[in-house]
Amino acid sequence: MVPFSILDLAPVAEGCSVADSLAMSRKMAIAAEENNYLRFWLAEHHGMAGVASSATSVVLSHLGSATNTIRLGSGGVMLPNHSPLVIAEQFGTLAELYPNRIDLGLGRAPGTDMQTARALRRNMDAAVDSYPEDVLELQRLLGNESQGIKAVPGFGTNVPLWMLGSSLYSAQVAAEFGLPYSFASHFAPDQLIQALTLYRRHFKPSEQLTKPHTMAGVMAVVADTDEEARFLFTSAQQQFVNLRRNGNKPFPRPVDSMDTMWSSSEKYMVEHMLQYAVVGSKASVAFQLSSFLDTTQVDELIVSMPIHDSEARLKSLKLMAEVRDSLVK
Template sequence: MIPFSILDLATITEGQSISNSLTMTRNMAIEAEALGYKRYWLAEHHGMRGVASSATSVLLSNIGAATNTIRLGAGGVMLPNHAPLVIAEQYGTLAELYPSRIDLGLGRAPGTDMQTAQALRRNSHSSVDHYPNDVRELQAYLSKKEQPVIAVPGQGTEVPLWLLGSSLYSAELAANFGLPYSFASHFAPDLLIQALEVYRETYRPSEQNPKPHTMAGIMVVLADTQPEADYLFTSVQQKFKQMRSGGNTPFPAPVDSMDGRWTPADKQMVDHVLTYALVGTKESVKDKLAKFIAMTKVDELIISIPIHDAGARSHCLKLIAELRDSL
């Protein structure tokens, strides 16, 4: 079976403090390691009251100190928000603290609203248009080759880079640069298969990555019964409905029913965004999961668990591991 990994947002849940949410993230990473997950990645977002993973490198260091073997990384760092040298130093430091355990996934979206994105910009020239050059600059800082500007820590660590995305652009760039590629199908299903095909067909081997390597994201909500899983899933349904209307609150508690809480248009939008979400019991989603892996032919799977309650989230993590081992 292909490796399973976890994508986390350090979710700030309704009724919980940010401090408690960060503790839950660390504890979940510890559990994921014990259950044999390959990677634990955190995604950079800003200005979102339900997400505490704005400073990914800081959180990863906290998790690294509490774990021993699981790979840790960004899924991803939104590179247009940062000077490549700063990211090289941050992740170079992580690589020295936790050798052979650090990944660096990169994205070109701001990970926030446009006003916050403007506040994040390092200078007036910072732009997604410079993204390919920024990736190359970052690669150079992490390489063993001497550079006019040296990343210390960073130089020589050769932290593995991934490109992340939900478009053909990201697939083509990853292929051109000879980098592993992860598609964000957990919230952007439309171009999944096409992007993976473009990536594989146009891949140019690199020294670090002689073969193409793919990953895809899915959301999974498992429980002991279907009604319980459906109940837990209403949290993320509410959240995506809220995002459609511009709301910004902590991750909502589940509700008994979504009836009356959304319009038919809202439901259609949320159902489409969550096309590949697996909701149910181990038995009810097993075939769907196997078909997704066969359809995408991915080398790895990265899983988001959008559950409000920490206990239910932990139980889901264990059920997914059992499901993985049964395939």
């Protein structure tokens, strides 16, 4: 069985507070553990009215205190925003608090607009250029060999690194360093197959990993009926329209129809970006997922659930676990 995991953005839903969002992420992590998901990851974003996971390591500790076995991690930390030492200390601390449960997924994009990115780390351009070197430095700081600067906590925790991305560049870095690779097909579908092929073809074994290991992301809305799922999914569609229009708004309530919410070009853009989203009843989603897994041959699947209503989101998580179990041959 391909393991399923959850990618959570700690969405700040329209009409709710940041505190509500963080409480909901806690409920989602507990439910994910109860339904045998392998991992629960949070993504780093900054300055976004609809996302509450900017202080990713802090929120992960909030979730760790509420769970016992599920792996927790970043999907991902945007390394150019930080010094490797700071991330090593943060995730080293998490590894000491929650042993053998912490993953460190790394991304290269800023996760925000450029003005905010400069506020996070002023030498942004230089940081992007040094991304591969920063990954190696972070790996050293979390490893067992003490040379020069020492991360305390962090040293000797050997927190497993993941490379995240939506391009061929990230696939190349992951293959060169012998790290597991997760592709962001939930919002960037175009280079999915090419990136997975490149990564597998050029993978070099490492101390962490002896053979290629892949994950891909999908958005999922599972409900009792296809119609209900399509209704709930309009929240995600509106969110992507807002992003295209530079509208910084909380995660929107669903609407009965998108016809008046987007232009024809916006509809094309959103449907293209979300082409791998699985939306519908359990039977419909099982069919869609079977095709996706057969095509990609990924080792793991990570699922984000962009649903405004908290109870519907928890129900979607449970129904998706039932879909996963039904796919076992």
